Amino acid sequence: xxxxxxxxxxxxxxxxxxxxxxxxxxxxxxxxxxxxxxxxxxxxxxxxxxxxxxxxxxxxxxxxxxxxxxxxxxxxxxxxxxxxxxxxxxxxxxxxxxxxxxxxxxxxxxxxxxxxxxxxxxxxxxxxxxxxxxxxxxxxxxxxxxxxxxxxxxxxxxxxxxxxxxxxxxxxxxxxxxxxx
Numbered sequence: 655x656x657x658x659x660x661x662x663x664x665x666x667x668x669x670x671x672x673x674x675x676x677x678x679x680x681x682x683x684x685x686x687x688x689x690x691x692x693x694x695x696x697x698x699x700x701x702x703x704x705x706x707x708x709x710x711x712x713x714x715x716x717x718x719x720x721x722x723x724x725x726x727x728x729x730x731x732x733x734x735x736x737x738x739x740x741x742x743x744x745x746x747x748x749x750x751x752x753x754x755x756x757x758x759x760x761x762x763x764x765x766x767x768x769x770x771x772x773x774x775x776x777x778x779x780x781x782x783x784x785x786x787x788x789x790x791x792x793x794x795x796x797x798x799x800x801x802x803x804x805x806x807x808x809x810x811x812x813x814x815x816x817x818x819x820x821x822x823x824x825x826x827x828x829x830x831x832x833x834x835x
Contacts, residue, residue: 709734710754710830715744715771716789717763721812725757725789728816733823741766748775753784754830755823760790760801769804776805785826789814 712735716722722737729735736751738744741762748756756775760768768788775781785808788801793811801809807829808822 707732710827711752712736712755712757713738713744713747713751713753714757715739715741715762715768716757716759717761718759721759721789725819728819732820740764741768741771744771745774748778748781752780755826756781756784756786758786758788758806760788760792760797769800772801772804772806783829785823785829787819787822787826 710733712729712733714722714725714735715738716725717739719739722739726735726737733755736747736753738747739762742765744756744758745766747753758768758772762768762771766774768790772786772788775784775786786806788798788806788809789812790797790801790809791812793809798809807826810819810822
């Protein structure tokens with residue numbers, strides 16, 4: 655619970671932000687606070703929708719639970735993250751839901767690998783320009799070249815730091831097609 659002093663300070667800062675005159679007077683049994691918000695001042699206050707950044711949807715295709723959990727932990731405050739453990743499951747999720755980013759492990763165990771899945775996704779119109787970031791412990795020059803050849807937008811080598819992944823995602827944000835959030 656706020657103290658009276660903290661509540662008044664909060665109200666004053668809101669009134670200052672809104673450029674609204676504030677009248678505070680003490681009466682016998684209460685403090686009366688009157689805020690007069692001019693119509694033009696109300697229009698200058700950004701709406702919550704305008705000030706809230708868009709939450710992008712991320713599909714992370716990773717066969718290792720520990721890394722899937724780590725990436726979810728890295729991104730959870732800024733992105734909505736879904737995880738698939740196989741290439742087939744990743745394709746199924748991508749067809750059912752639109753994603754703004756795809757994080758792709760290149761070696762997925764049995765079945766379709768990340769290279770094959772990337773090629774398939776690039777053939778689907780809604781994923782033609784979606785940023786696909788290859789995540790791999792295999793970081794030879796040939797591995798990087800191959801992931802770019804099949805359509806990955808970028809490559810990041812495992813292990814990676816949270817800040818490196820977030821920085822790369824922000825750099826690729828301009829390539830995200832305009833979709834309704």
